[in-house]
Amino acid sequence: MLNYVLSRLLTFIPTFLGVTLISFSFIRALPGDPIVVMAGERGLSDERYAELSKQYGFDQPIYVQFWDYFTGVLQGDLGTSFVTKRPVFDEFFALFPATLELSICAMIFAVVLGLPAGVIAAVNRGKFFDRALMSTALVGYSMPIFWWALLLIIVFSGNLGWTPVSGRISLMYYFPDATGFMLIDSLMSGQQGAFSSALLHLLLPAIVLGTIPLAVIARQTRSAMLEVLGEDYIRTARAKGMSPARINGIHALRNAMIPVITVIGLSVGTLLAGAILTETIFSWPGIGKWMVDSIFRRDYPVVQGGLLLIAVMVMVVNLTVDMLYGIINPKIRKR
Amino acid sequence: MDDALSAEAKMVNERPGRLREFWFYFRENRGAVVGLCIFAVFTFLAFFGPWIAPHSATEQFRDYTLIPPAWQDGGNWDFILGTDPLGRDMLSRLIVGARFSFFVGIVVVTVAATGGILIGLIAGFAPKWLDTIIMRIMDIILAFPSLLLALVLVAVLGPSLTNAMIAIAIVLQPHYVRLTRASVLSEKQKDYVTSARVAGAGYFRLMFVTVLPNCLAPIIVQAALSFSTAILDAAALGFLGMGAQPPTPEWGTMLAEAREFILRAWWVVTFPGLAILVTVLAINLMGDGLRDALDPKLKRS
Numbered sequence: 152m153l154n155y156v157l158s159r160l161l162t163f164i165p166t167f168l169g170v171t172l173i174s175f176s177f178i179r180a181l182p183g184d185p186i187v188v189m190a191g192e193r194g195l196s197d198e199r200y201a202e203l204s205k206q207y208g209f210d211q212p213i214y215v216q217f218w219d220y221f222t223g224v225l226q227g228d229l230g231t232s233f234v235t236k237r238p239v240f241d242e243f244f245a246l247f248p249a250t251l252e253l254s255i256c257a258m259i260f261a262v263v264l265g266l267p268a269g270v271i272a273a274v275n276r277g278k279f280f281d282r283a284l285m286s287t288a289l290v291g292y293s294m295p296i297f298w299w300a301l302l303l304i305i306v307f308s309g310n311l312g313w314t315p316v317s318g319r320i321s322l323m324y325y326f327p328d329a330t331g332f333m334l335i336d337s338l339m340s341g342q343q344g345a346f347s348s349a350l351l352h353l354l355l356p357a358i359v360l361g362t363i364p365l366a367v368i369a370r371q372t373r374s375a376m377l378e379v380l381g382e383d384y385i386r387t388a389r390a391k392g393m394s395p396a397r398i399n400g401i402h403a404l405r406n407a408m409i410p411v412i413t414v415i416g417l418s419v420g421t422l423l424a425g426a427i428l429t430e431t432i433f434s435w436p437g438i439g440k441w442m443v444d445s446i447f448r449r450d451y452p453v454v455q456g457g458l459l460l461i462a463v464m465v466m467v468v469n470l471t472v473d474m475l476y477g478i479i480n481p482k483i484r485k486r
Numbered sequence: 487m488d489d490a491l492s493a494e495a496k497m498v499n500e501r502p503g504r505l506r507e508f509w510f511y512f513r514e515n516r517g518a519v520v521g522l523c524i525f526a527v528f529t530f531l532a533f534f535g536p537w538i539a540p541h542s543a544t545e546q547f548r549d550y551t552l553i554p555p556a557w558q559d560g561g562n563w564d565f566i567l568g569t570d571p572l573g574r575d576m577l578s579r580l581i582v583g584a585r586f587s588f589f590v591g592i593v594v595v596t597v598a599a600t601g602g603i604l605i606g607l608i609a610g611f612a613p614k615w616l617d618t619i620i621m622r623i624m625d626i627i628l629a630f631p632s633l634l635l636a637l638v639l640v641a642v643l644g645p646s647l648t649n650a651m652i653a654i655a656i657v658l659q660p661h662y663v664r665l666t667r668a669s670v671l672s673e674k675q676k677d678y679v680t681s682a683r684v685a686g687a688g689y690f691r692l693m694f695v696t697v698l699p700n701c702l703a704p705i706i707v708q709a710a711l712s713f714s715t716a717i718l719d720a721a722a723l724g725f726l727g728m729g730a731q732p733p734t735p736e737w738g739t740m741l742a743e744a745r746e747f748i749l750r751a752w753w754v755v756t757f758p759g760l761a762i763l764v765t766v767l768a769i770n771l772m773g774d775g776l777r778d779a780l781d782p783k784l785k786r787s
Contacts, residue, residue: 162622169626180642286517289774293766295718297725298741298759301748305756309749424631428722442634443726446641458638462629469629 155477163470167463168221174458175220178451179213229456234448239456243438248331249319250430250437254422256353257361262415265365266404269372269411274399276377284369291366296425300359300432307355314351317434321348356433360425364418371414375407382406409476416472420465511779518775524768531581532588539578540564543735547573552751568753570744576753579735580761586736587717587765590651594716595709597655602662603705607693609663610670621667624660632657636719640728647730650723657719658712665708669701703780710773714766721762737762 186195186203195203204210208219223229229239272284307314315321319333326340334353337345379385380403388398426439434440438457445453512518531538541547547565551573556563567576609620627635639653673679674697682696723729724738732743737758744754 162625165622166625166629169622170629173626173630177638177642289517289770290763290767293714293718293763293770295721295738295759295762295766297722297738298755298762301741301745301755301759305748305752420631424633427631427633427637428725431726443637446637447727454638454641458630458634461631461634465631466629 156474159470159473159477163466166466170462170466171221171224171459172217174455174462175217177458178455224459229459230452232445232453233450234445234453239452240460242441242453243457243460245331246437246441249333249435250423250426250439252332252334253353253356253360253429253435253437254419254426256357257359257422257425258364258415258418260357260361261364261368265368266372266411268369270376270399270404270407272369272373273376273380274395281373285373288366288369291362292370294362294366296359296362297428297432299362300355300429303355303359304432314355315348319349319352319436320345321352324348356429356435359432360422360429363421363425364415367414367418367421368411372407372411375410376403379403379407413472413476416475417469419468423461423465508779512775515775515778517771518778521768521771521775524764525772528584528765528768529588531584533585535582535585539575539581540566541575541578543574543579543582544733545574547575549573552747552754554751555753567757568751570740570754571747571751576757579740580737580757583735583737583740583758583761584765586647586730586734587720587762590647590654590720591713591716591769593651594655594658594720595713597651598658598712599662599705599709601655602659603666603698605659606663606666607670607698609667610674610697611689611693617667620663624663627657627660630657633719633722636723637726637728640723645728645731647720647724647734647736650720650729651716653723654716654719658715661708661712662705665704666701669704670697673697673700706780707773707777710769710776714769714773717762717766717769 186200186207186209201210208216211219220230227240229243231238232242235242268284268288272281275281304316308316320337324337324340324342324345326336326342326345329336329339333349334346337349376399380399385398385403388402393402423439426437427443428439429435430437430439431443438461442454442457442461444450445457536543547569550562550565550569552571553565553569554561555568555576556566558568561568565575565577567580569575570579605620609617612620636650636653636657639656640649643649643652679692679696682692687696720729721736721738721741724736725742727742730736730739732739740758741755744751744758748755
C-alpha cells in the first residue's frame with residue numbers, strides 16, 4: 152500500500168512541473184507586450200519601459216524567468232495582478248469560497264437527485280420509469296448549460312419573479328466575511344431575510360452547475376446497480392426472503408457506490424469548467440468569472456496563476472480520489 | 487420461387503457482413519435510430535442550408551425587428567420563428583448555422599482522433615521511457631479543465647472559429663491517446679500479434695494492419711461522443727465571445743448576441759439553444775447505439 156501511495160505521489164512531481172511550464176509559456180505566447188498593455192492608452196517613455204521590464208524580469212533570458220517564476224510558485228508567490236495590484240494568491244483564495252460554496256451545493260443537488268434516480272431506473276430496468284429517467288438523464292447530459300441558465304432566468308426570474316438574476320446576496324444586507332460561505336455567514340449575522348436572500352441567489356446557479364453531474368451520476372448509478380444486482384449474494388438475499396427495499400437500498404447500493412464515488416470525485420474538473428459559464432452568466436463572484444474577466448482584461452499574472460492553481464487543485468483531488476479508491480478496492484493497487 | 491428460396495438459403499449459410507451485423511444491433515436501439523435520422527437532417531442542412539433558408543442569414547429587415555414567432559400575437563408568417571434585434575430571420579440563421587456546428591464537429595474529431603490514435607499507437611509500442619513521457623504530457627493536458635484550457639488557448643491564438651476548433655481538438659486529443667494506448671497494450675499480449683511478429687511483420691505493419699483494426703470499436707464510440715462535446719464547447723466559446731465572431735450565425739454566438747434581450751424576446755434565446763440541444767442529443771443517442779452495437783460486452787446492459 153505504501154508503495155502504491157509513493158508511486159502515485161512521484162508521478163505528481165513531473166505533472167506539476169509540466170503544468171507550471173504550460174501556464175508560464177501560455178502567457179509568453181499571448182499577443183501584445185504585457186508592459187504596453189499595462190500602460191494602457193497613455194503609452195510610456197523608453198526609459199520607463201526599460202525600468203518596468205527590469206522590475207518584472209522581462210529583460211532576463213526566458214529560462215531565468217521560468218526559474219524565478221517556479222521558485223516563486225513553490226514559495227506561494229504567483230505574482231501581482233496588473234489591474235488590482237494585489238497578489239494573485241490572495242485574490243484567488245478570497246474568491247475561492249464563492250466557487251466552493253456553489254460547487255458543493257451543485258454537487259448536493261446532483262447526488263440527492265441522481266442517486267435515487269439511478270437506483271429506481273436500475274430496479275425497474277426496461278420499464279417505463281427506467282426509460283423516462285434515462286431519457287431525461289441523456290437530455291441533461293447533452294444540455295448546453297449556458298442556454299439552460301438563460302432559460303431558467305427567463306422562467307424563474309422573468310416570468311415568475313421568484314429568484315434574483317445575479318450576485319450572491321441582495322445589496323440590502325451587509326455583514327463581515329467570517330467563513331466566506333454566504334449561506335453560513337448570513338445565518339450567523341442574524342439579520343432577518345439575509346439567509347433566504349442568499350439561498351435564493353444560490354438556487355439557479357447551483358441547479359445549472361449541477362445538471363451535467365446529475366445526469367452523469369444517474370447514468371453511472373444505474374449501470375453500477377445493474378452489475379451488482381446480477382451478483383450471487385443478491386440472489387441469496389432474495390432467497391432468504393429479504394424485502395426488496397432492503398436488498399436494493401442497502402446490499403446492492405453499498406457496492407454500487409464505489410464507481411459512483413469515483414465519478415463524483417473526478418467531476419471536480421467538470422465543475423470548475425462549468426463554473427466558468429455559470430459564474431459568468433449569474434455574475435457570481437468566484438474563480439470562473441475572475442478567470443474569464445482576467446482573460447479579457449489581459450491580466451497576465453492572474454491568468455497564469457489562476458490556471459496553475461486550478462490545475463493543481465484538480466490534480467490534488469484526482470490523486471486523493473485515486474488513493475481512496477486504492478484503499479477501498481485492493482484490486483487496483485496491483486498495477 | 488426457386489431463386490428466392492436459394493437466395494434465402496444462401497443468406498442463412500453465409501455469415502452476415504460486418505455492416506449488416508452492425509446494422510442489426512444498431513436498429514434494435516430505437517433511440518439511436520431516431521438520433522441517426524435527426525443527424526441526417528442536420529447533415530443535409532449543413533450542406534444545403536443557404537439554398538433552403540427562406541431568407542439570407544445576414545439580411546436585415548429594418549421594419550421587422552424583434553418580431554415574435556408566427557403563432558404569437560404580432561407574428562408574421564414570413565418570419566416563422568421571428569426575427570432578432572437587427573431584423574434578421576431567426577429560422578434562416580438557424581438553418582445556415584447548422585454548417586458551422588457540423589464543420590466544428592467534423593474537423594475537431596478528425597484532428598483529435600488522427601493525432602490521438604497516432605500518439606497512442608506510438609506510446610503502446612514504444613519503449614517504456616518514451617511511453618512514460620507521452621503519458622505524463624497527456625496527464626498534464628488533462629489536469630486543466632477542458633473549457634478553461636480551450637479558453638486560454640483561444641486567447642493566445644486570437645478569437646475565431648478556426649482557433650476555437652484547434653483549441654478544442656488539442657483539449658480532446660488526450661482521451662484518444664489514452665484509449666488507443668490501453669487497447670493496444672491489451673491487444674499486444676494476444677497470440678495473433680505474436681504470430682504476426684514471428685512471421686516477420688515490421689513495426690509499421692504491426693501497428694496499422696495487425697493491431698489498429700482491433701482497437702477501433704471504442705475509438706469510434708469516443709469519436710461520436712467527442713463530436714457532441716466539440717459542438718458544445720465551440721458553442722460555449724462562441725457564447726463567451728471567444729469563438730465565431732458576429733455576424734456569423736453560429737448558434738453559441740447567436741445566444742451571446744441575444745443575451746440582453748432575454749426578458750423581452752424569449753425566442754431569440756430559446757431557438758439557438760434548442761438547436762444545440764437537439765443536435766447534441768441526437769449525436770449522443772447515436773453514440774449510445776454505436777456502443778451497444780460495437781461492444782458486445784456492454785450489449786443490452
